Amino acid sequence: MASNGTTTNTTTIDIRSEFAHHDPNVARINNGSFGSCPNSVIQAQQQYQLRFLEQPDHFYFNLLKPLNLRSRHSIKTLINANHVDEISIVDNATTAAAIVLQHIKWSFFDSKFNPGDTAVILHYAYGAVKKSVEAYVTRAGGKVIEVKMPFPVSCNDEIINAFRDALELAKSNNRKVRLAVIDHITSMPSVVIPVKELVKMCREEGVDRIFVDAAHAIGSIEVDVNDIGADFYTSNLHKWLFCPPSIAFLHCRNPELSNLHHPVVSHEYGNGIAIESSWIGTRDYSAQLVVPEALEFVNKFEGGLDGIRKWNHEKVMEMAEMLVKAWGTHLGSPPEMCSSMAMVGLPACLGIMSDSDTLKLRSRLRDCFKVEVPIYYRQPKDGEVNPVTGYARISHQIYNTVDDYYRFRDAICNLVDTGFTCKVFQD
Amino acid sequence: MGEIRNHEDNNVEEDNNNNNNHNQTLIHLQKKPKFASFITQSQIQQEFSHHLSGVARINNGSFGSCPASIIAAQKRYQLQFLQQPDDFFFNQLPTQILRSRTLIKTLINADDVSEVSIVDNATTAAAIVLQHVGWAFAEGRFRKGDTVVMLHCAFQAVKKSIEAYVTRAGGSVIVVHLPFPISSNEQIVNEFRLGLERGKMNGRKVRLAIIDHITSMPSVIIPVRELVSICREEGVNQVFVDAAHAVGSVPVDVKEIGADFYVSNLHKWFFCPPSVAVLYCRKSSLSSDLHHPVVSHEYGNGLAIESAWIGTRDYSSQLLVPEVIDFVNRFEGGIDGIMKRNHDAVIEMGSMLAKAWGTRMGSPPEMCPSMAMVGLPSCLEVLSDEDALNFRNHLRDEFSVEVPIHYQPLKESEVGPRDENGGFITGYARISHQVYNTVDDYIKFRDAVNKLLQDGFNCKRLLSKE
Numbered sequence: 001m002a003s004n005g006t007t008t009n010t011t012t013i014d015i016r017s018e019f020a021h022h023d024p025n026v027a028r029i030n031n032g033s034f035g036s037c038p039n040s041v042i043q044a045q046q047q048y049q050l051r052f053l054e055q056p057d058h059f060y061f062n063l064l065k066p067l068n069l070r071s072r073h074s075i076k077t078l079i080n081a082n083h084v085d086e087i088s089i090v091d092n093a094t095t096a097a098a099i100v101l102q103h104i105k106w107s108f109f110d111s112k113f114n115p116g117d118t119a120v121i122l123h124y125a126y127g128a129v130k131k132s133v134e135a136y137v138t139r140a141g142g143k144v145i146e147v148k149m150p151f152p153v154s155c156n157d158e159i160i161n162a163f164r165d166a167l168e169l170a171k172s173n174n175r176k177v178r179l180a181v182i183d184h185i186t187s188m189p190s191v192v193i194p195v196k197e198l199v200k201m202c203r204e205e206g207v208d209r210i211f212v213d214a215a216h217a218i219g220s221i222e223v224d225v226n227d228i229g230a231d232f233y234t235s236n237l238h239k240w241l242f243c244p245p246s247i248a249f250l251h252c253r254n255p256e257l258s259n260l261h262h263p264v265v266s267h268e269y270g271n272g273i274a275i276e277s278s279w280i281g282t283r284d285y286s287a288q289l290v291v292p293e294a295l296e297f298v299n300k301f302e303g304g305l306d307g308i309r310k311w312n313h314e315k316v317m318e319m320a321e322m323l324v325k326a327w328g329t330h331l332g333s334p335p336e337m338c339s340s341m342a343m344v345g346l347p348a349c350l351g352i353m354s355d356s357d358t359l360k361l362r363s364r365l366r367d368c369f370k371v372e373v374p375i376y377y378r379q380p381k382d383g384e385v386n387p388v389t390g391y392a393r394i395s396h397q398i399y400n401t402v403d404d405y406y407r408f409r410d411a412i413c414n415l416v417d418t419g420f421t422c423k424v425f426q427d
Numbered sequence: 428m429g430e431i432r433n434h435e436d437n438n439v440e441e442d443n444n445n446n447n448n449h450n451q452t453l454i455h456l457q458k459k460p461k462f463a464s465f466i467t468q469s470q471i472q473q474e475f476s477h478h479l480s481g482v483a484r485i486n487n488g489s490f491g492s493c494p495a496s497i498i499a500a501q502k503r504y505q506l507q508f509l510q511q512p513d514d515f516f517f518n519q520l521p522t523q524i525l526r527s528r529t530l531i532k533t534l535i536n537a538d539d540v541s542e543v544s545i546v547d548n549a550t551t552a553a554a555i556v557l558q559h560v561g562w563a564f565a566e567g568r569f570r571k572g573d574t575v576v577m578l579h580c581a582f583q584a585v586k587k588s589i590e591a592y593v594t595r596a597g598g599s600v601i602v603v604h605l606p607f608p609i610s611s612n613e614q615i616v617n618e619f620r621l622g623l624e625r626g627k628m629n630g631r632k633v634r635l636a637i638i639d640h641i642t643s644m645p646s647v648i649i650p651v652r653e654l655v656s657i658c659r660e661e662g663v664n665q666v667f668v669d670a671a672h673a674v675g676s677v678p679v680d681v682k683e684i685g686a687d688f689y690v691s692n693l694h695k696w697f698f699c700p701p702s703v704a705v706l707y708c709r710k711s712s713l714s715s716d717l718h719h720p721v722v723s724h725e726y727g728n729g730l731a732i733e734s735a736w737i738g739t740r741d742y743s744s745q746l747l748v749p750e751v752i753d754f755v756n757r758f759e760g761g762i763d764g765i766m767k768r769n770h771d772a773v774i775e776m777g778s779m780l781a782k783a784w785g786t787r788m789g790s791p792p793e794m795c796p797s798m799a800m801v802g803l804p805s806c807l808e809v810l811s812d813e814d815a816l817n818f819r820n821h822l823r824d825e826f827s828v829e830v831p832i833h834y835q836p837l838k839e840s841e842v843g844p845r846d847e848n849g850g851f852i853t854g855y856a857r858i859s860h861q862v863y864n865t866v867d868d869y870i871k872f873r874d875a876v877n878k879l880l881q882d883g884f885n886c887k888r889l890l891s892k893e
Contacts, residue, residue, distance in 0.1 A: 021509050022509070022510060022511075023510045023511045028511075033512065033513060033739075034508075034512035034513065034516065034739055035512075035739070042509070050477065052701070053477050053478075053492075053493060053498070053700075054477055054478055054479040055484075055829070056489070056490035056491075056701075057486060057489060057490065057823065057829050058479075058823065060489075060490070061820070061823075091721075091738060091740050092739050092740060093738070094721055094722070094723055094738030094739075095721050095737070095738060097722070098720055098721045098722055102720070106595075109565045109596065127723075127724040128722060128723040128724050128738060131722050131723065131726035131727075132726075134726070135718065135722045135726055136722070139562075140565075236739070238739065244509075244741070245508065245512075245739055245740055245741045246738070246739045246740040261591060263554055263558070263720030263721065264547075264550055264551050264554045264720065265550070265553070265554055265557075265584060265587045265590075265591045265592070266583075266587065267583040269587035269588075269591055270587075280547075280550060280551070281547060281548035281549070281550030281551060281584060281702070282489075282490055282491070282692070282702045283547050283548060283701055283702040284701045284702065284741065284744065287741065363517070366513065366514065372511070372513050
């Protein structure tokens with residue numbers, strides 16, 4: 001593999017032209033939020049869009065179902081599921097969460113679960129998932145316990161211990177733990193979670209349902225749903241697997257027993273979650289149909305998806321180390337707990353004091369320096385001297401070059417040199 | 428329907444006189460049109476040149492249609508997102524969605540933009556309203572056994588949604604059967620009153636009435652304003668009008684109709700790409716309890732804001748209302764002119780077909796929007812839903828005619844509409860007319876059926892294919 005900052009590790013793909021639609025002036029180091037899609041996959045998608053527009057009835061009656069099944073088969077193989085019935089295609093992990101959590105809601109209503117029964121989620125669970133838990137679990141009478149995870153974090157044991165503590169609390173006073181929602185890779189701050197161990201712990205402790213929110217996983221770390229053993233597992237394919245916006249899969253270990261339903265009810269209601277999800281009214285389903293084409297793209301690379309994952313991980317760590325050296329800060333977690341993203345400490349003198357500061361700093365970086373990168377605010381503990389309170393979540397995808405990270409490095413150095421602090425945002 | 432001018436300055440001017448004119452289908456007084464002349468036939472055909480040639484496309488009702496210039500505009504938004512998604516998310520999307528909502532508010536004569544939410548389709552809107560009802564049952568605000576009233580011909584997805592959210596939570600369902608063929612609004616009003624009475628029997632409350640503005644199959648215009656009035660008189664809690672087909676085929680004035688919830692797709696008859704729908708929620712009914720079922724970080728900020736972000740997706744189809752308004756204003760009379768001409772044409776074509784086949788229409792012209800139910804000759808023997816679907820496929824595969832077929836069982840045996848041969852009419856074609864249609868489409872359909880008749884075809888032949 002090339003080590004001079006370019007990302008080509010194969011001769012059959014012209015990466016620059018595949019991603020020519022990316023704004024060339026932007027150092028795009030936030031692949032985690034919205035993902036990216038190569039031109040060849042977009043072209044394939046547009047073909048399906050055209051087929052629908054040219055004769056929608058024929059598309060609906062004759063093409064859509066087989067194409068949906070084709071995508072699901074591809075995914076089944078990719079994630080080592082047992083049967084294609086276990087795979088539903090939905091818009092995104094946010095939708096998958098609503099599906100699983102509505103099911104939990106019904107269990108409370110049908111009195112299978114009792115008021116006060118608990119659900120365990122990570123403190124760093126994604127904002128939408130937390131709201132979904134509030135909307136469906138808390139509202140239905142469940143009590144939510146958050147796992148207080150440390151950050152920065154230095155090893156898996158810190159997470160495992162924190163999780164164990166939360167489970168203990170959730171079970172205290174004879175309560176039943178009905179649900180555990182575990183991120184495979186947390187969003188902000190981004191850390192790879194030892195899900196296999198946590199799922200095992202949940203089984204040992206008698207947790208009823210285990211839902212792994214792996215929005216970032218497919219395409220950035222290895223995914224083997226059989227090995228992980230959760231009841232429900234979801235990941236977005238538009239983030240790291242080169243599909244267009246938007247598509248995710250929801251894997252359900254036991255679809256017949258689970259009685260999951262898509263919240264948007266169509267005439268397919270009752271035919272199983274996979275079939276229900278395949279038709280939720282007239283819409284553009286084209287993003288869901290190009291999984292084989294995305295995998296074709298991936299397989300043009302040396303080592304295929306494995307090769308891309310390793311490459312991205314190596315490069316993001318290399319760039320992260322370069323940045324912490326330049327700024328005199330530190331990483332938020334060790335390399336083995338990073339995926340294709342890394343949390344890089346920002347200089348303390350920037351004075352990041354709130355979530356609002358991070359948003360404004362992010363906008364400043366976008367508008368003045370053309371750097372796109374999300375920033376995380378870590379509340380300092382009492383007594384910390386000159387704490388690092390801001391972390392940038394940098395990402396590496398195959399279109400990135402070293403210049404992207406140099407631009408970010410220089411932008412921060414520039415802010416530091418000019419005495420910038422987030423206090424200016426108070427005015 | 429509120430008249431919309433084009434949006435050059437990103438401003439929407441409301442024609443204050445227009446609120447009185449919505450019942451009329453005449454051309455409104457307009458400023459000098461943006462274009463020197465109106466769109467020509469050849470330009471129209473070009474706009475729809477992506478439609479598969481050789482197909483008589485007379486089913487605009489199912490999936491709608493979208494002109495090339497709107498598709499091109501959509502691609503520009505899609506590209507903007509792909510170019511710099513963060514910038515699009517933070518800086519473009521919220522403004523564009525609000526712009527669409529503001530224009531729609533005027534289009535449907537809502538009072539306040541907070542009443543206008545954009546969702547994927549009517550199916551999603553039904554889930555939103557019914558989930559809200561389901562919570563009320565589950566949380567004890569509605570008593571088990573309280574009722575929801577719906578029409579027998581309600582869209583299948585809506586029926587299932589009622590099962591999924593209402594029946595499952597302990598509510599009861601009353602089904603109102605509308606006669607078909609139908610000859611007057613009175614028939615509908617009478618049946619509906621009876622349905623409401625059944626819903627109130629034994630001390631039960633009718634918590635929700637779901638009324639189609641234009642039924643899907645068989646397709647007729649329902650006198651919604653009257654039915655909503657009756658609901659208010661009879662103490663129905665809330666009324667939800669499923670108007671999936673309405674915007675772009677009949678005038679829509681949500682204040683005048685007076686329902687609590689009103690949904691219409693914009694990709695069916697209003698030239699938007701798949702898919703986008705408007706869900707109107709009257710302010711007084713806008714409880715903080717109405718939620719999009721896909722919960723995002725916007726949860727609790729009101730339905731319109733929740734619906735504007737339900738996770739990463741392609742929202743481009745929701746952003747094209749300004750471009751669509753420009754498009755319809757290229758036609759003489761704007762959307763009003765289009766609606767009138769579609770209606771007149773579909774009636775003319777329907778009559779032509781009925782005459783050619785010796786059959787009848789399923790409803791009088793005033794109960795038809797831009798679609799019409801045309802009786803099929805009895806000897807085709809459409810005697811089941813399966814026959815109807817098989818026949819539709821046969822027309823597509825053998826004749827390149829795309830038209831949905833409806834099976835209408837006789838209410839009592841030996842009583843029903845007859846065709847010229849004296850046989851009972853049990854099959855109807857739902858023909859549609861949109862701006863891209865030409866007379867040839869209907870001639871092709873006429874001739875296809877005539878050929879089948881000549882060949883002595885009947886639907887039994889299609890069963891042997893199984």
